[in-house]
Amino acid sequence: MHKLLQDCPGEKIMLLGNEAIARGAVEAGVAFATTYPGTPSSEISLNLFQMSRETDLYFEYSTNEKVALEVAAAAANSGLRTFCMMKHVGLNVAADPLMTLAYVGVTAGMVILSADDPAMFSSQNEQDNRYYAKFGGLPMLEPSSVAEAKEMIKAAFDLSESLKQPVLLRTTTRINHSSAFVDFGEMAPRKTRGRFVRDPQRCVTVPAVSRGLHVKLLERLKNAAQMSETSLFNMVQGKGPLGIIANGVSFHYAEDAVRDLGLTDRASILRMGFSNPMPEKRIKAFLAGCEKVLVVEEGEPFMEEAVKAFAQEEGITIPIKGKSDDLFSRLFEYDPAMVREKMAAFFHVSYTPKTAVDTADVPEIPMRPPNLCSGCSHRATFYEIKQAAKDMDVICPTDIGCYTLGFLPPLHMGDFVICMGSSVSTACGFGKATDQKVVSFVGDSTFFHSGITGLVNAVFNNHNFTLVILENDTTAMTGHQPHPGVDMELLGLSGHGRVNIEQLVKALGVEHVSIVKPFKVKKSIDTIKEALAFKGVSVIISQEPCALYAKSLKLKTPRPFVVSGKCKDHRDCITAIACPSFYLDENNRVAIDADTCVGCAVCAQICPENAIRPLKE
């Protein structure tokens, strides 16, 4: 049985934040869940996916976040408790349905989780999605700890049902990827079959209907504001004239700082867990009891600006500060020492920080950047493109996935990336705006997510570039989730369709479509050269399963290679493809780590001496 399905209320278990959230959803009786995977949210959906295989919970990996939210919107309007989760930038993709679903509302509890990523551990930006709550007029809850995240999602379902509106649950990486002991709770029964009741005056958003819906949305927001006033998630801790307003993980940093600075008897903290709409009366009452107020929030001054506006209305003129040059930054994440130091400065408390050791005399330590794995097919494809295009002035728009790492030396394949699917559409623009050759890269999952529309545009507007679709049969970066091109039988799942990328691309009207098997180096280079010479839109589909995925499913038997005595130390293998299985032995000679080599044989094909050979048993 899946560990999160255990029916043992009261028992303690160590859970990752994302596991706690998945468990909370199950305890809330969630019946329908959709997602597109994205770090730091991915383990929530992974656990729901696993649990759906053992229960009647419906779960799907949708094509993208917009699709996921729309699929979920229908379920939540058919009376099922529904959960839709994504990373913060995914909510941009889903913003179109979000804004009008806020008008329409739901008939059963619906929670939309946005996993924000301050400091960008694995994201292209660190946008603060609290603004989506304000923008859309949706209630938002924000947990401060792993255990609270589990309880909060349950409350979010109840809140959604009482307001008949989706509720946003916002986490940050330090909630998603922290672990703590959590108490198992009771599991509510799941209602898995619903019924849609026609209600065109609510559900068909023509202008005449939507005008009325916006009025109703504002009424619901008023109700939400009342609930926010009394919500236990907005609580005051401690008593004293030194005021602190904090949310999310910053609350605990502030709590620790108050104790460490000896301010327990002088400071009070207002923790904002129900952060949209904000509890105006509570905040005003809190301000009235304070001499000065420090706002501790990562990201944008979302609470700070609102608090200042409330103070203005009340004629309260105490200092209220958060983001400023000498206090907190809008950049990156906070940490306990930073919060302690800023708090000490703001409240004029003496504080001597622990001094980190002096690193001036520490020798330079070679970097250990993330790298494409041993035997990664992307490396082979990048090398081959580079060879085929070596006399050309090339621009390489790329996309979001493991293959983004191709921009690193020595491959240098990747010149422009802004969001999912942008490789294809920016290739259109670069092709028209310049005389350079454009070769863009997109993974198979990302192509399904949002590359297809760009390719339709390219065919229609007669653009000129080569698109390389890296078909590795999985969504690798986020942990091997399936996508519409995946053979689900390999995962032991029947009843799924499968979209063939080659047929799809041809059906879109792309005239020049070729397939390469990237581990056949010379043949691939020849095929790529032909595609690059084509005037117009050409597509190369590079087919080879992700090495890690193939290993986990035992699709291939690794057959490691070895550097033989014929090696003349040209080091083309290392300098051209930089596979991490290579190392320099004690004699400073190139060698291959047999434990990590999967036997792709790409290095063997580029060695000028044919010195790289299969390891004989």
Next chain:
Amino acid sequence: METTRLIIVAVGGQGNLLASKVLGDAALLAGVPVRMSEIHGMAQRGGVVESAIVFGEAESAIISDGEADILLGFEPAETLRAIKRCSKETRVITNTAPVPPFTVAVGMGTYPDVEQMKQLIKAKTAGLVAIDAMALAKEAGSPMSVNIVLVGALIQTGALGFDRKMVEQAIKNRVKPAFQEVNLKAFDLGFTAAANA
């Protein structure tokens, strides 16, 4: 209750997440509150993996620069790279067996001398326990047990105040039966090596 802050640094694949979970379970058995945070995702494609474990009364789950009470390093250069997390009061336990980053093979940097690294760490902190955890892991029966060798060394130092029996119980809870013997041996070898270090 005192707060103890532990940072574990490792290279992707060395099993620091399992080590963290074992220590978390041991904390539960010892009745000590614990919170941990990890870095996942892109950072794990062959890069450095870091866990922060906070035992005791503090509510925060991350550890600021200079504030680690203990640094447990699974790879000597990574231990030194993480030295900014330490103050002069920090106790350091490190594996001495290098896992050179790929950048060294392509000529983008030189791997520092292990002895020199040990001297630097020793001079800057409250004490260093340095053991060849890879050799001990192999002796225990599997190079994969480096993580548990180092957990053994950590527990021997007494820095966490955990009884070794609790940690051995936590290992039994976390590790599949087929690997328990190897891991318990690894724990013992690490424990003994730290006592003699």
